[in-house]
Amino acid sequence: MSSTKEEAPAVRVLGLWASPFVIRVLIALRLKGVEHEVLEEVVGKKSELLLRSNPVHKKIPVLLHHGKPISESLIIVQYIDEVWSSNAPAVLPADPYVRAVERFWAQYIDDKFPRGIRILKGTVDGNKDEIVEQLSTALQLLEEAFLKLSNGKHYFGGDNIGYLDIALGSHVGWVRAVEKIAGVQLLDAAKVPHLVAWADRFCAHPAVMDVLPDADRFVEYSVKYGSFFPTRSSTTK
Amino acid sequence: MSPSTVKLIGAFGSPFAHRAEVALRLKGVPYELLLEELMISKSDLLLKHNPIHKKVPVLLHGARTICESLVIIEYIDEAFDGPAIMPTDPYERAMARFWAHFMDNKCAKPFMLSVWSEGEVQKGFLKEVKENLALLQAQLEGKRFFAGESIGYLDIVLCSLAHWLTVIEEATGVKLVADDEFPDLRRWAKEYTSNEIVKQCLPDRDQLLAFYTAHLERYKMIAKAMLQQ
Numbered sequence: 001m002s003s004t005k006e007e008a009p010a011v012r013v014l015g016l017w018a019s020p021f022v023i024r025v026l027i028a029l030r031l032k033g034v035e036h037e038v039l040e041e042v043v044g045k046k047s048e049l050l051l052r053s054n055p056v057h058k059k060i061p062v063l064l065h066h067g068k069p070i071s072e073s074l075i076i077v078q079y080i081d082e083v084w085s086s087n088a089p090a091v092l093p094a095d096p097y098v099r100a101v102e103r104f105w106a107q108y109i110d111d112k113f114p115r116g117i118r119i120l121k122g123t124v125d126g127n128k129d130e131i132v133e134q135l136s137t138a139l140q141l142l143e144e145a146f147l148k149l150s151n152g153k154h155y156f157g158g159d160n161i162g163y164l165d166i167a168l169g170s171h172v173g174w175v176r177a178v179e180k181i182a183g184v185q186l187l188d189a190a191k192v193p194h195l196v197a198w199a200d201r202f203c204a205h206p207a208v209m210d211v212l213p214d215a216d217r218f219v220e221y222s223v224k225y226g227s228f229f230p231t232r233s234s235t236t237k
Numbered sequence: 238m239s240p241s242t243v244k245l246i247g248a249f250g251s252p253f254a255h256r257a258e259v260a261l262r263l264k265g266v267p268y269e270l271l272l273e274e275l276m277i278s279k280s281d282l283l284l285k286h287n288p289i290h291k292k293v294p295v296l297l298h299g300a301r302t303i304c305e306s307l308v309i310i311e312y313i314d315e316a317f318d319g320p321a322i323m324p325t326d327p328y329e330r331a332m333a334r335f336w337a338h339f340m341d342n343k344c345a346k347p348f349m350l351s352v353w354s355e356g357e358v359q360k361g362f363l364k365e366v367k368e369n370l371a372l373l374q375a376q377l378e379g380k381r382f383f384a385g386e387s388i389g390y391l392d393i394v395l396c397s398l399a400h401w402l403t404v405i406e407e408a409t410g411v412k413l414v415a416d417d418e419f420p421d422l423r424r425w426a427k428e429y430t431s432n433e434i435v436k437q438c439l440p441d442r443d444q445l446l447a448f449y450t451a452h453l454e455r456y457k458m459i460a461k462a463m464l465q466q
Contacts, residue, residue, distance in 0.1 A: 056339065056372060068328060075334045082327035096315035097301050103308045108289065141289070 176215035241299030
């Protein structure tokens, strides 16, 4: 699989370690055992390669596979699963209905968490109490989804982490960080005990542990850079 | 798997419900259409099956419930036998999903707001609409459909550009796109709306125009709320 010639690695990821969206891609690649190179962007300054590779959104992550760019984290994760389909484990579940359920929740997660986290970090104006309530409700729903999907096993994906584990788990770093920053409780063992246990297992998983740092590192990042996400006006989501 | 009843909760005039219907018809899946009257109230059935978003379409397949039009299309493609809706190549699939996501996340708001805003704000949204359309047109690459020779995922996803766009222009009196702009998109729109399968579930243009005209104030309110967010 590895080349003997001098050439750019077949699989490269343009990213930033603190981005949950980048973390998703790295987890998927590690899970599949795919050799890859990570090109770390400089915070606040987008590289020429990034701008060329994702001219539409100019955002990380971008996966470059033999130079061809793929953008949007969940799309990249599905791409990885499809290209390296012969590498176990499967990321997407085999059953079309379970897939649909996981895709539904992954979309829901990205509707709620990125914005909610930005508000709790103070990057964007918003009603923090309202957000805590919204995210708590979301986590409650996800706790129920976990019980249904895991079927008594360790992960949303069952015996191993899968698409939905990655979609939600990638946000755990920042969720725990904003709990400290805003002084709130989201992953509350009294309210969502199964998710709390799942989060610990997820973070300790071999494909995850080296790319999802502790909450403190995210807190440090937030202090250092003011915000991970560029400051947005209150008129954009 | 033993055959189970397929029902689709939709609503007249919804491009999202249309997406689901086209997918079912392309796949050759018989279904019962349950129409909501969203302007009046949401049915118990809808609220029961889509408690989180309370929106159409909702696909009911036996005991299964699937919400969100893009999720529904992929489910239909994977759960039933029939002609493929998604491309087979992983890179093509990723591209199709990317542009679907672009349509739903980046295009909807500027389209709505370019019609309902005024002055400099409107100019800004109009510019964005044209940039978005240029990007989408580029994906056609001179092909008959976004998917190639026959209709596929991205064609279905972009249906509102093919049919709803000019209706909204007429209902609101705001011309978003000049007659000579985006010729490839216009050609594609004609191909899409004249497709035999699409025609079976495309809302009648006059009825659609009457619908939007009757509910103009409502859409204006939705747009103004969007602008304030």
